[in-house]
Amino acid sequence: MIHVIAIITAKPGQREDxxxxxxxxxxxxxxxxxxxxYVPVIDVPGFGGPQAPLGEDAFMVVEKWASAEALRAHGAAxxxxxxxxxxxxxxxxxxxxxxxxxx
Numbered sequence: 612m613i614h615v616i617a618i619i620t621a622k623p624g625q626r627e628d629x630x631x632x633x634x635x636x637x638x639x640x641x642x643x644x645x646x647x648x649y650v651p652v653i654d655v656p657g658f659g660g661p662q663a664p665l666g667e668d669a670f671m672v673v674e675k676w677a678s679a680e681a682l683r684a685h686g687a688a689x690x691x692x693x694x695x696x697x698x699x700x701x702x703x704x705x706x707x708x709x710x711x712x713x714x
Contacts, residue, residue, distance in 0.1 A: 612647070612675060612676065612677060612711075612712060613675070613676040613677075613678065613679055613681075613709060613710070613711060614674065614709075614710040614711070614712065615672070615673075615682065615707065615708065615709055615710070616671060616672070616674075616707075616708040616710065617674070617706070617707045617708070618665065618669060618670075618671050618705065618706045618708075619669060619670055619672065619704075620665075620668055620669040620704045620705065621668045621669070621670075621702055621703060623668055625668070625701040626653075626669065626670060628701055629670075629701050630651060630670060632694060632697050632698045633651055633670075633672075633694070633698070636690055636691070636693075636694045637649060639688070639690040640685065640690070640691070643681070643684065643685055643688060644677075644681060645676050645678055645681025645685075646675075646677075646681065646685065647675035647676060647677060648673060648675040649672070649675075650674075651670050651671070652670065652671050652672075652673060653669075653670045653671075654666070668703070682709065
């Protein structure tokens with residue numbers, strides 16, 4: 612199994628617009644072969660303590676894929692190319708972490 616943590620930072624004030632596009636794309640992603648989990652998450656407001664906040668312009672995508680091949684196919688899927696083109700002008704930065712379990 613492959614895990615992906617993607618941190619997407621929108622341009623100021625545009626996070627909700629990017630999330631709207633993301634959510635519209637989710638059914639196509641969840642229908643892909645090998646997709647186990649694909650969900651956007653944001654900070655829990657006011658949690659404090661050990662929390663390292665993403666900030667008001669950022670969200671994280673938590674993904675699980677059955678294999679590296681499934682993840683590669685996901686990145687090349689037409690709906691992902693279209694999502695990238697539509698959201699690209701609103702995104703300030705993104706960091707994609709592709710991980711494998713150690714246990």
